[in-house]
Amino acid sequence: MAQQKTRIQRREALISATRKVARESGLAGTSVRAVAAEAAVSVGSVLYYFPNFDELMFATVEGVMEEFYERRRAISDAHTDPRARLAALIVAGVPDEISSDLRMAYESIPLLRQQPQYKPLHRSVVERQVMLYRSAIEIGVALGDFHPTTGIDVIARNIVALEDAYDMYPLIGFDLPAAGYRRNIASYVQTALACELPPLEALEQPAGGAAG
Amino acid sequence: MAQQKTRIQRREALISATRKVARESGLAGTSVRAVAAEAAVSVGSVLYYFPNFDELMFATVEGVMEEFYERRRAISDAHTDPRARLAALIVAGVPDEISSDLRMAYESIPLLRQQPQYKPLHRSVVERQVMLYRSAIEIGVALGDFHPTTGIDVIARNIVALEDAYDMYPLIGFDLPAAGYRRNIASYVQTALACELPPLEALEQPAGGAAG
DNA sequence: TGCGTATTTGAACGACTGTTCAAATTGTAG
DNA sequence: CTACAATTTGAACAGTCGTTCAAATACGCA
Structure with a gap:
């Protein structure tokens, strides 16, 4: 049974090494040999713990995206006031x-042609993000804070779509400040929900940076 | 001088072949040999007209994205009424x-790591699309059709962002009907501009399909 | 200690990549 | 028709990739 434990640990070490390589060299630059070097093992060992390299890649991307969503959910849970929750999620x-x-998520798009198993991953993360916003909006409506001008499904999905696009822009060379994007989204939310969001500045820049 | 003409034609034929290969096999599956086969020439000929394969790829993506924008601009020009123009652009x-x-645009994201020359391409297309919406909104404001609830830059950029995200979703496995996405965007536009857009149905399905 | 299994190694394989280049072919001007 | 240049060819090269596997090593138990 002890061998089962080390086997899982080995796999996780390899996934961790794959993450690092993918972070530094991109998904396209992530190879068996690069991962083996990063994990300080031989190429044979990498393929000893995974039936093939694709499964290691998939496990890596899957883990990254699940953790991404978990972080989103934790932010949502940390705020009970729906307006504060929306602002925190946007920031x-x-x-x-x-x-x-996110970089990894976008870099995996070309893989979807030959590797359809990635699709449920992306889909699931987007859908769950929509549900996070849906919940926040529903609470705000119940409390009388929000007065949606249209279906809350539409609003929630639009918010996630705006985030997805604005997250992608830096990847394609835009160097506009993300704070502007956040305000664009906040502008939409305030219009669609007929509400006033708390100022985003308080949530941005966890360390210092207030205007003098 | 005649040789200059055929040289350009040869290059365009190769770009055209590259487009077809990229369309059918994805950017990742586009190789010198695949292009050569598609163009019915040898690998040597391909590299005779381009200093290297990267330049052929870049010229291909550049052409595709420029044509994409030109099509957008033509749609914009085809409608003088700002409300009809917005609806047509969204549809x-x-x-x-x-x-x-668009598939090619998203598939080229991973290339940006090693090939930064693609970045101005993407950036430029997005910016010009924002300007198309900006113009339409400005006209509508001047005519009294639109009453923006916030800056028109914000609105125009949000519309393009929504489009970019909703265009990407089918790539990552979403099979929700695009008509819903279009209505989501129209919903935002109507709220942000305090206006009524013409029904999108009339612009959708150029051939048949009207409800009985 | 010794046996047997689990693990690790890395060379080797075949399939691919972009690129080069001598040689063959084609086209054209004199 | 000749001669020269432009073009085309495809084998060959050096590199990468994922994968395999015999051999070596490490480990746990009697």
């Missing part, structure tokens, strides 16, 4: 620097 | 079937 959802999670 | 901007242009 964390469009970071100043593109997160490696 | 054409979120097609039922993912267009090969």
Whole structure:
């Protein structure tokens, strides 16, 4: 039974090494040999713990995306007030620097041609994000904070779509400040929900940075 | 001088072949040999007209994206009424079937790591699309059709962002009907501009399909 | 200690990649 | 028709990739 434990640990070490390589070299630059070097093992060992390299890649992307969603959910849970929750989700959802999670998600798009098993991963994360926003909006409606001008499904999905696009822009060379994107989304939310969101500035820049 | 003409024609034939291969096999599956086979020439001929394969790929993606924008601009020009123009842009901007242009755009994201020259391409197309919407909104404001609830830059950029995200979703396995996405965007536009858009149905399904 | 299994190694394989280039072919001007 | 240049060819090269597997090593138990 002890061997089962080390086997899982070995797999996780390899996934961790794959993450690092993918973060630094991109999914396209992630090879068996690069992972083996990063994990300080031989190529044979990598393929000893995974039936093939594709499964290691998939396990890696899967883990990254699940953790991404978990982080989103934790942010949602940390705020009970629906307006604060929306603001926090938006601020964390469009970071100043593109997160490696999102970069990996976008880099995996070309893989979907030959590797359809990635599709449920992406789909699931998007859908669950929509549900996070749906919940927040529903609470706000119940409390009388929000007065949706249209279906809350539409609003929730539009918010996630805005986030997805604005997260992608830095990848394609845009160097506009993410704070502007966040305000664009907040602008939409306030219009669609006929509400006032708390100022995003308080949530941005966890360390210092207030205007003098 | 005649040789200059055929040289350009040869290059265009190779770009055309590259497009077809990329459409059918994806950017990742586009190789010198695949292009050569598609163009019915030898690998040596391909590299005779381009200093290297990267330049052929870049010229191909560049052409596809420029044509994509030109099609957008033509749609914009075809409608003088700002409300009709917005509706037409939205309908054409979120097609039922993912267009090969957009697929190629998203598939090129991973290339940006090693090939930064692609970045201005993407950036430029997005910016010009924002300007198309900006113009339409400005006209509508001047005519008294639109009453923006916030800056028109914000609205125009949000519309393009929504389109970009909703265009990407089919690539990652979503099979929700694009008509729903279009209505989501129209819903946002109507709220943000305090206006009524013409029904999208009339612009959808150029051939038949009206409800009985 | 010794046996047997689990693990690790890395060379080798075949299939691919972009690129090169001598040789063959084609086209054209004199 | 000749001669020269432009073009085309495809084998060959050096590199990468994922995968295999015999051999070597490490480990746990009697």
